[in-house]
Amino acid sequence: GAVVSQHPSWVICKSGTSVKIECRSLDFQATTMFWYRQFPKQSLMLMATSNEGSKATYEQGVEKDKFLINHASLTLSTLTVTSAHPEDSSFYICSAGDPNQPQHFGDGTRLSIL
């Protein structure tokens, strides 16, 4: 079946650092990729939707300048958390989809900001 790879799976860094998370669709061309944030024991909160070659659409309350999303190709989207602070610590999950199949999720990235 379709596989979505997310990297890194876990990152720890100092406050003020920028962190880039990659999301790759391995066996299909993802016209749309979604980025979610999940707090412990809570549901997935959509942060933004990105379509290949165009600007991402951010959900209300999500800072565009803090969470930079790039979807440069049909198989790769990146989320960069700029100048990360402890409150940005969370589990970030991407998913990829196209009109012919449901969303498939990556395994998530656990971000810890010290």
Added chain:
Amino acid sequence: QQQVKQSPQSLIVQKGGISIINCAYENTAFDYFPWYQQFPGKGPALLIAIRPDVSEKKEGRFTISFNKSAKQFSLHIMDSQPGDSATYFCAAGRNYGQNFVFGPGTRLSVLP
């Protein structure tokens, strides 16, 4: 209109029992209803999904029942196993390529 309600919040079932999780939606434009299973530290994995043109879909031990008029759907896990212990999310959306609205999740524990 975009909310998906899910119950129960947590569920404990004995091995071999039936686990039932219920969801309700409001937006009648939704036409795709997937269920995702998530283990700790992992991303959600698609378990089973249904479209409103059928009232039931079965895949192995997992069955979705769908009631279009009531705007409700449920997941039944037959012969529940300890390996089924996970968090289950229902979701609703308009089609594959668009965003889903997720329910708050149900933490299932199957006792050995």
